[in-house]
Amino acid sequence: MRKIFFNLVVIIFLLIPTSFSQKDSIRSIIVMIPDGTSMSVLSLARWYKTFTTGEPTSLHVDPWLCGLVKTHSSNAPIGDSAPTTSCYMTGYLSQTGFISTYPPKTEQDLTPIDENRAYQPLITLMEAARIKLKKSIGLVFTSYLMDATPADCAAHSYNRKYRDAIAKQMVHNQIDVVIGGGSQPIIPYVDFLKEEGYDVILDNIDEFRHSKNPLTWAFFGNTEMPYNIDRDTAEVPSLAEMTAVALKKLSTNPNGFFLMVEGSKIDWAAHNNDTKTIIDEFLAFDEAVEVAINFAKNDKHTLVVILPDHGNSGIALGNTNSNKGYDKLSLTQIIEPITHHSVSAANMADILAKSQPEEIPQLFKKYYQIDISNEQQKEIADALHYHLNKNISTEEKKVSLSLEKTITKIVNSNLYIGYTTYGHTGEDVFLALYHPYKQIQCGLITNVEVHHFLREALRLENSIDSLTNECFVPHQLLFQSASQLKIDSINPSTVQLHAVVGKSKIVVESYDNFIKINNQPIKLSSVPIYVDKNSTFYLPREILRYLP
Ligand SMILES: [Zn+2]
Known part of the structure; x- marks a missing residue:
């Protein structure tokens, strides 16, 4: 009997490491978005690198390319940055200008739209990773905080131009690490962020390099970062360095992290048809890809997903200058003039x-x-x-x-480089994946499917929609039993909700995660969103827990 028991213990002991091991689990996710990067940018950047290094070479993203993504808006085949990254983050198609917000119906919808949900904020994967899974979250970008792609991860608005409202939400959304461009919009929030325990670093590369605080917001450039080609390397870090610093800080959380890294200004250069700057910005992004992949290889629990949000400019290797003799052009003829x-x-x-x-x-x-x-x-x-x-x-x-x-x-x-437009283009974009223990064949997947892939990797399959319903309840519904309900407009970007429920007086300010109940401040886990289109505050259900 004793021997049987002993054997059983041995068997159970042997089973534990495999059945309970975390070996096959994704703990952290890095989503990398080269904004507005059409496929030809990769070909051109690769040839540029081959020419300048003098040897056949590849991009850091090359080994991980595995498929294509069909990316578009809810009512247009050619996307805008706001709805395209929103879709990766929320799983819902939306319209131009919409930041992680459900669209209203239009006459040219490409997908069924539920009118009753128009303007409802939609929880993002990044928010869910923090609220549900207690992961750290981070944003790295070269444009500015309220720009569409970073905003899509941690803010909600039907208008990407409502920058004050978007900035305030992001400041109050408990983002552990933000490294990007544009010091100016942060100035009003420096004191608040410091009180919340953050290192706030504005245009100070030494401080940036020496900061040990896992909570860090660092910004370079007044309104955005300079293009990499114009960057003063003594004063402004590269996207690769920003990514490395973010990873170091975020990886201190044993629960893992969700990081979004954007090469924001590839898109801006493409809008200008600025050939060398497009190539240079992409190569700078590709250096950041190397940093992320190396981190993931060491960590063994990190998934890296690299994909643009949409195409831009119709850039092509070959143009009307090469109508004839295109197949006789040397690499030198094509690339050398650009190097100057x-x-x-x-x-x-x-x-x-x-x-x-x-x-x-x-x-x-x-x-x-x-x-x-x-x-x-x-x-x-x-x-x-x-x-x-x-x-x-x-x-x-x-x-x-x-x-x-x-x-x-x-x-x-x-x-010999051609362009068709100064605007975005509607072709499929590339998908690259680094998965620590799976070989994944992708083929062509849709932007909605990209979201579901990420959601599954985070094991959040069923909880995203329920979290939206938890965090964004219309105030009329949440405070059904209120004896008083009043909305006051303080200024264009600040609106207050005053509710009296039983003996509790509740004051909620738009885009501020601190509310007051009978004058006592309460910190909420998500940010209340006010939508003027339907005069509705979307509030977390957790408020009810604080009422007697
Ligand atoms: Zn653009």
Whole structure:
């Protein structure tokens, strides 16, 4: 009997490490989004790297490419950053400008829309990872906090331009690590964030490198980060360094983390058809991919998903200059002229704005190594006039190309790189995956399916929708038994809800996770969202727990 018992104990003991092991579990997720990156950008960046290093080479993302993503809005095949990343984060298609918010019905919907849910905030994977799974969460980007892609992860609005409301939500959404561009919008929140225990670092690379606090918000550049090509490397970190710092801080949480890293300004450069800057921004993003993959390989519990949100510019290797003889062009002929471009078009516009018109030809020689014609010089001078003259109506400005686009039109005219538009494009985008223990064949998946894949990896299959219902209850429903219910507009971005339920006086301020019940401050786990379209506060059900 004793022997049988002993054997049983041995068997159970042997079983424990396999049946209860965490070996096959994803603890952390890194989602990496090169904003507005069409497939040709990868081909071009790879050839650029091959030419400049002098040997056949690959991108860091290359080994992990595994499929394509069909990405679009709820009512348009060509997407905008707000609804496209929203869809990865929430699992719902939405409209241009909508930040993780359910869309209203339109006449051109591509998917069934439930009118009753219009404007409802939708919980994001990042919010769910924090609230449900107690993971740390982080955002790394090169644009600014309230820009569509970072906002999609941790804010809710039907209008991406409501930047004050979006910034306030993000500040109150308990994001452990934020590293990005744009110090200016953070200034009003520095004291609050410090009181909450954060290191707040504005344009200080030494402080950034020495901070040991796992709670850190760090920003570089006044309104956004400079393009990588224009970056002062002594003052501003690379996207790869920002990613490494974020990973170091987030990985201190034993529950794991959810991090979104965005190469934000690939999209901006693509809107300008700024060839060298597109390539350079993508290569900087690709360096961050290397950092993330190396982290995941060491960690063995981290999933890395790399995918753009939408295409942009119709960029192509080959254009009307190569209608004939395209197959005779050498790598040198295609790439070498691009290597001579040393500034972004946006930076060149600033340089031109500070110069005299007669200096235009020598500035093009200096920064692009090209000789411009008299006609091109006049085009630049005209665009410069529009650029500098604030009194010219925006209507008049709209019919002329901006200074940046006039610069790239001239610079691109000798290249073999083509563009079809200054806008977004609707083709499928690439999908790359690093999974620590599974080989995944993807084929073509939809943006909704990307969300479900991430949701499953987090083991949140059934809880995302229920969490939306927990965190965003319309105030009329939550406070059904209220004897008083009043909404006061304090200023355009601050609205207060006053409710009296039994003997409790409740005051909720829009986008602030601290509420007051009988004058006592209470910290909520999610942020109350006010939607002016239907005069509704969407509130967490947890408020009821604090009522006597
Ligand atoms: Zn864009």
